[in-house]
Amino acid sequence: MKVVTRFAPSPTGTLHIGGVRTALFNYVYAKKMDGLFLIRIEDTDRQRSTKEFEKNILDSLSSIGLNPDLDPINQSERTDIYTKAANEIFNSGNAYYCNCSKDRLDEMRSLQQANGQKPQYDGKCRNLNLEKSDNTVLRLKTPLDGQIVMKDYVRGDISFNNSELDDLIILRSDGTPTYHLCNVVDDFEQGVTTVIRGEDHISNTPRQIHIQQALGYPELEYAHLPLVLGSDKKRLSKRHAATSLEEYKNEGYLDSAILNTLARLGWSKGEKEVFYLNDLIKDFEITEVQKAGAIFDMTKLDWLNTQHLANLSLDEFKTHLKPFLASINININDHPKSDLLIDAMRSSESNLLNIAKGLSPYFNGVDEYEPKAVKKFLAESGNVLSSISTILNDLEHWNEENIDIALKEFQSSSGLPTPKVNQPIRIALTGGTKSPSLGLTLEIIGKNDSLFRISKALNFIS
Secondary structure, eight states, X not given: OOOEEEEOOOSSSSOBHHHHHHHHHHHHHHHHTTOEEEXXXXXXXXXXXXXXXXXXXXXXXXXXXXXXXXXXXXXXXXHHHHHHXXXXXXXXXXXXXXXXXXXXXXXXXXHHHHTTOOOOOOOTTTTSOOOOOXXXXXXXXXXXXXXXXXXXXXXXXXXXXXXXXXXXXXXXXXXXXXXXHHHHHHHHHTTOOEEEEEGGGGGGHHXXXXXXXXXXXXXXXXXXEOXXXXXXXXXXXXXXXXOBHHHHHHTTOOHHHHHHHHHTSSOOBTTBXXXXXXXXXXXXXXXXXXXXXXXXXXXXXXXXXXXXXXXXXXXXXXXXXXXXXHTTTOOGGGSTTHHHHHHHHTTSSSSHHHHHHHHHHHHHOOSOOOHHHIIIIITTOHHHXXXXXXXXXXXXSOXXXXXXXXXXXXXXHHTOOHXXXXXXXXXXXXXXXXXXXXXXXXXXXOHHHHHHHHHHHHHHHO
């Protein structure tokens, strides 16, 4: 039997980073098993679902390399299929019409809660043989005793007492199908064999198994993934970090680094840290996914992104960097030593946007200095910069090696520590305290421009 997995997002917002992790695990498992990965858009919530969000989800998945093997389907276009399935359940004697009013249900639940009971439908209409009308819903006849045992690749066998599950609604009074019915019918119609989703769906599973049984559908395999959590071990939200895939891509995190980070949320492979998609397909084992919540750590994403950036060739790196330079009006070809500069700066920050911003002083000069850097290193360094300016002006051969020798000789003769010499120069050249090695930075900027920037800094100090 061919393995078929599916990712089933609701288009009520942009693609959440936790959703990408779920899609990734579905994709990788399907590919590892030489199966199919499918996408289903669960857009039955017509008030909150939009085509704009649907496009964002599909475009985002495609951009990161998680393409479905067949065209996605939309639940909003399949109501007739769900209605037919609901009628089959009714005709088989596994469902009944209920006309209990909202007021009665509210009163019933309040009384149950007051008595310390779990609020659930009491089955009043179960054996009344009511006919369909404008004010009836269709309820599934849940078995009154026994258990449902779900086999889960992550959590082992999970059992549910049928007595804890009430008769859920599968068709509303207006004839529209409910989530559980749509979910079960679509899994069957799409040929899904393996449901990989977040652990927040565990409680849905026994209800869906009952619907499967009422329709005579085959059993499915399940794997419920640990939730993606913030540093405080609560569900990841904007108070912890950006939550949409789009935001991370816009900041210049590589697709491969994002997938690498998400794959490590709940799964690991010994001491190996850096993975690409093909590595994941080869190494991933669904039974190795942990049960505990997975902490999303920005420092881990930053570190992995630097590893993936470092593994790019210079031409690949420039291709990825160009849009971020263009966003701050920099043409990569405007610098006479662009390759040397970009190769030197490619590990200066953890994402492409910040690398692009860090390159700005090399293309546009320095208009202002970081206040903390001024206070710590620049404000009292007039004499150092004056001496350095004279030494650099006298250099005949302007290259990294000669510049480094001149700076070391000055430091040795002055008796100053390295930061007292190098950081004032670095601030004068770039506006801040980050740059490649100082000799290389001076070589890249050039003699005339370097001396001009040092002079400008001296005027700023005075």
